[in-house]
Amino acid sequence: MEKSSIVRPLILISFIIGISLLHYLTPLHLPYLHAIFQRFYYLPIILAALWYGFRGGLLCSLIVSVAYAPHLLFQWGGCLTMEMEKYLEILLYNTVGGVTGLLSQRERERTVELQRTARGLEESYQKLQYQSERIIVIEEQLRRAEKLSTLGEMAAVLAHEIRNPLGSIRGTAEILKDDYNPGDPKHEFIEIQIKETERLNRVVEDFLHMARPQPADLRPCPVQDELETIVTLVANDARDRQIKLVLQPPPFPVIIRADGEKLRQAFLNIIINALQATPPSGSVIISTTIYQAALCEIRFRDSGPGIDAETLGRIFEPFFTTKPDGTGLGLAITRKIIESHGGTMMVESESGHGTTVTVRLPMQDEAGGGAL
Structure with a gap:
């Protein structure tokens, strides 16, 4: 029971009893005091009306009338003609x-x-704000899709014109390398040539993965099993880097509809980036939770140096990289995979405070017929 539901009636009763006592205890030869006291009755009546509405005000006025009536009848003698004003006061x-x-x-x-009405307007405003944010996201996705369409057309030509010569260059270099002993300057130059050829071939492969459509074979996919597979693959790398790699268990098994192979590729890209950004004795923590009852949220948190605001705004741009041997396509490919599964990918970071990558994917409904 609320405190006001007890205090208010006590205040009203105290007012009525106190004013009535003043009437009954004040001598009749002081009529000006009685005239003042009878006006005091309006205080509890108005308070009751403000607090409890029509019924409260009317009930309080009736109680006041009952409390005031004996004073008129017995102390003033009940003379109707002389005390008409006081009887009319009860009516008032x-x-x-x-x-x-x-x-x-x-x-x-x-x-x-x-x-x-205000709540309805607030809800409408929130819906409009959400829809405007969704429109902005969709427009951004359309712009990226347009860029990727152009890249796809270019990729069809570049794949044929670049990959075949690269294979020939690498094969020729490997043959020439056998003619020189290790330590010979020409042997080292040829190794550099082979390494750079491999890097260029990797750029072309990543470019093709990002540009051309990626058909997905969606099936029920346990998220934790996929994460455990990736953690097992990179465990030795984390140990060599002296980094603590932790995979936290989810509150309960989470199933999504996904292409397991592509999902592993996306998770692997994120974890490798986290390991590369984390110094020795640091940690990379992977956790899975439920977001808004319908989304599976996977967080990858590292204790690295973080990313400054300018770089953070460009990390998904194709060919933008801060690594000397990077292609700048890893995160762009990863986000494309996540979005092809109906999910979202966000990166939060601050210089000196590590980086958190958050992936949200639709969960499979209980009937197993699709995403929620």
């Missing part, structure tokens, strides 16, 4: 209580209606 008590209570009740109802 009830009139004030009813009218004030009615106005207060209407004002309260109006306030409730305005609050309801």
Whole structure:
């Protein structure tokens, strides 16, 4: 029970009892005091009307009338002609209580209606804000899709024109390398040539993965099993780097509809980036939770140096990289894979405070027929 539901009635009763005692204990030869006291009765009546509306004001005025009536009848002798003013005061008590209570009740109802309208407007505003944010995201995706369409057309030509010569260059270099002993400057130059050829071939492969459509074979996929597979693959690398790699268990098994192979590729890219950014004795923590009851949220947190704001705004741009031997396509490919599964990928970071990559993917419904 609320405190006000007890305090308010006590205040009203105290007012009525106190004013009545003043009437009954004050001598009759002091009529000006009784005239003042009878006006005091309006205080509890108006308060009751403001607090409880029409019924409260009318009930309080009736109680005041009952408390005041014996004073008129027995102490003033019940002379109707001489004390008509005091009897009319009782009628006025009830009139004030009813009218004030009615106005207060209407004002309260109006306030409730305005609050309801305000809540409706707030909900409409939130929906419009959400829709505008979705429109911005969709527009950004359309712009990226347009860029990728152009890249796809270029990739069809580049794949044939670049990959075949690269294979010939590498094969020729490997043959020439056998003619020189290790330590010979020409042997080292040929090794550099082979290494750079491999890097260029990797750039072309990544370019093709990002540019051309990636058909997905969606099946029920346990998220934790996929993460455990990736953690097993990179465990030795983490150990060599002296980094603590932790995979936390989810609150319960989470199933999504996904292409397991592509999902592993995306997770592997994220974890490798986290390991490369984390110094020795650091940690990479992977956790899975449920977001808004319908999304699986996977967080990859590292204790690396973090990313400054300028770099953070460009990390998904194709060919943008801060690594000397990077292609700048890893994160772009990863986000494309996540979005092809109906998910989202966000990166939060601050210089000196590590980086958190958050992936949200739709969960499979209980019937197993699709995503929620």
